[in-house]
Amino acid sequence: DTAVSQTPKYLVTQMGNDKSIKCEQNLGHDTMYWYKQDSKKFLKIMFSYNNKELIINETVPNRFSPKSPDKAHLNLHINSLELGDSAVYFCASSQTGYTGELFFGEGSRLTVL
Amino acid sequence: QKEVEQNSGPLSVPEGAIASLNCTYSDRGSQSFFWYRQYSGKSPELIMFIYSNGDKEDGRFTAQLNKASQYVSLLIRDSQPSDSATYLCAVNRDFGNEKLTFGTGTRLTIIP
Numbered sequence: 001d002t003a004v005s006q007t008p009k010y011l012v013t014q015m016g017n018d019k020s021i022k023c024e025q026n027l028g029h030d031t032m033y034w035y036k037q038d039s040k041k042f043l044k045i046m047f048s049y050n051n052k053e054l055i056i057n058e059t060v061p062n063r064f065s066p067k068s069p070d071k072a073h074l075n076l077h078i079n080s081l082e083l084g085d086s087a088v089y090f091c092a093s094s095q096t097g098y099t100g101e102l103f104f105g106e107g108s109r110l111t112v113l
Numbered sequence: 114q115k116e117v118e119q120n121s122g123p124l125s126v127p128e129g130a131i132a133s134l135n136c137t138y139s140d141r142g143s144q145s146f147f148w149y150r151q152y153s154g155k156s157p158e159l160i161m162f163i164y165s166n167g168d169k170e171d172g173r174f175t176a177q178l179n180k181a182s183q184y185v186s187l188l189i190r191d192s193q194p195s196d197s198a199t200y201l202c203a204v205n206r207d208f209g210n211e212k213l214t215f216g217t218g219t220r221l222t223i224i225p
Contacts, residue, residue: 056212104157105156106156
């Protein structure tokens with residue numbers, strides 16, 4: 001009964017390919033996020049959606065396209081993958097107005113060869 | 114200068130001792146401060162948050178905030194081997210989680 005689940009957990013692919021990661025939360029939260037964690041453990045926000053509306057779009061190449069079909073789902077599609085895209089991508093959710101907590105998914109480790 | 118700085122460690126502390134983790138931030142407008150714990154290969158999980166200057170205690174954990182010095186710390190009393198993890202400091206300009214800026218984390222090892 002996972003609160004924030006993302007699939008797949010591992011992706012290994014070649015440069016130039018396109019890949020997608022899916023995320024779902026069953027916590028009833030209104031805000032969902034994509035974070036990228038690089039090999040040095042630096043965790044950086046990429047996107048945030050509140051009730052399906054994009055509210056944060058950090059300096060991310062437009063090869064990355066998030067999509068939120070409803071407030072419980074947030075997907076990430078990456079076109080033309082590059083070596084530097086290799087990282088762990090975390091989906092997270094939170095409830096606006098509440099203090100304290102981002103709930104993270106287990107992460108999706110992307111390796112671009 | 115990084116927005117949120119932490120000593121990457123590793124920090125080694127004997128079991129039962131106090132572990133002290135430190136974090137400085139550059140944005141004077143920061144309002145909310147968080148400590149997340151991340152076990153190897155796992156996702157971050159919230160340990161504590163603090164908004165006001167001073168200390169905030171929760172069990173074996175104490176968060177300390179000094180906005181004038183732009184400094185936040187986490188103390189872990191009676192350290193246990195299960196506390197061995199990477200501790201991520203995060204700050205936000207607002208009261209909430211909408212745009213957390215994370216540090217690179219301090220790796221803590223508790224030695225039995």
